[in-house]
Amino acid sequence: MNHIDTSDFYGPHVTNQLIREALSPYPDNLALVTKIGAMRDDKAAWLPAIGAAELAQAVESNLRNLGLDILEVVNLRVMFDVHGPAEGSIEAPLTALAELQRQGKLRHIGLSNVTAAQVAQGRSICDIVCVQNQYNLVHRGDDALIDELARRGIAYVPFFPLGGFNPLQSSALSAAAQYLGATPMQVALAWLVRRSPNILLIPGTSSLAHLRENLAAADLQLPDEIMPVLDRIATDCTIG
Numbered sequence: 146m147n148h149i150d151t152s153d154f155y156g157p158h159v160t161n162q163l164i165r166e167a168l169s170p171y172p173d174n175l176a177l178v179t180k181i182g183a184m185r186d187d188k189a190a191w192l193p194a195i196g197a198a199e200l201a202q203a204v205e206s207n208l209r210n211l212g213l214d215i216l217e218v219v220n221l222r223v224m225f226d227v228h229g230p231a232e233g234s235i236e237a238p239l240t241a242l243a244e245l246q247r248q249g250k251l252r253h254i255g256l257s258n259v260t261a262a263q264v265a266q267g268r269s270i271c272d273i274v275c276v277q278n279q280y281n282l283v284h285r286g287d288d289a290l291i292d293e294l295a296r297r298g299i300a301y302v303p304f305f306p307l308g309g310f311n312p313l314q315s316s317a318l319s320a321a322a323q324y325l326g327a328t329p330m331q332v333a334l335a336w337l338v339r340r341s342p343n344i345l346l347i348p349g350t351s352s353l354a355h356l357r358e359n360l361a362a363a364d365l366q367l368p369d370e371i372m373p374v375l376d377r378i379a380t381d382c383t384i385g
């Protein structure tokens with residue numbers, strides 16, 4: 146099963162329209178995963194959009210622009226702090242999303258930008274199939290959460306897997322890549338795959354060459370001796 150992470154809140158539905166144009170009719174082994182809960186204003190600032198009516202509107206917009214009768218997975222992007230998880234109750238928006246699920250608009254629900262407490266609260270309201278938070282070789286605040294989700298059979302989808310706006314840079318990563326005959330970004334992706342069986346990758350790129358390189362990382366096996374070197378990067382390294 147392949148999955149594509151999409152979202153309607155980066156622009157006026159352009160992303161979803163492009164996905165529809167490129168990929169429909171959709172193959173059976175493709176799951177489109179979208180995300181709602183935030184909007185950008187005309188100055189590109191992030192605004193919460195988690196009222197029941199806003200969520201319903203976002204789901205309808207995704208359905209329409211992707212050309213689907215039902216959305217496979219919808220992530221609720223929690224917005225107490227736009228830059229990272231912050232505590233606060235998610236009962237109201239998640240109950241509203243679960244109602245849309247009961248109405249047959251979406252099959253599964255995920256959470257994004259959440260704390261472990263919010264995942265626990267979410268699971269008391271409805272089934273949660275995936276969590277999408279920031280995580281990579283150097284940004285490892287979710288280590289315990291990833292292990293807990295793996296035990297529960299819940300997927301973990303790290304966003305900014307390559308460092309996002311500040312792509313990963315580390316001499317240890319570069320040395321490991323040279324040793325393995327791979328690129329640093331391939332090693333960063335292979336490390337995530339090896340980190341836990343519940344991790345799904347969504348690296349972003351605007352380059353076809355990088356896309357091919359990133360896909361080839363699926364075949365990169367990391368030998369045991371390289372793991373402690375890579376694990377130390379989080380404490381030693383320069384940026385993430």
Ligand SMILES: NC(=O)c1ccc[n+]([C@@H]2O[C@H](COP(=O)([O-])OP(=O)(O)OC[C@H]3O[C@@H](n4cnc5c(N)ncnc54)[C@H](OP(=O)(O)O)[C@@H]3O)[C@@H](O)[C@H]2O)c1
Pocket residue numbers: 150152180222257258277278303304305306307308309310312330331347348349350351352354355356358359
């Ligand atoms: N849930 C959330 O709140 C949230 C927040 C942020 C992002 N996301 C999602 O997370 C996903 C990934 O985010 P992202 O794309 O911003 O971050 P990312 O995947 O960590 O990094 C993308 C950056 O890495 C570069 N890159 C990619 N492949 C490379 C390669 N092989 N070699 C060298 N550089 C490479 C890209 O440049 P090039 O274009 O030049 O390749 C780009 O600058 C996206 O689907 C995004 O929508 C979710």
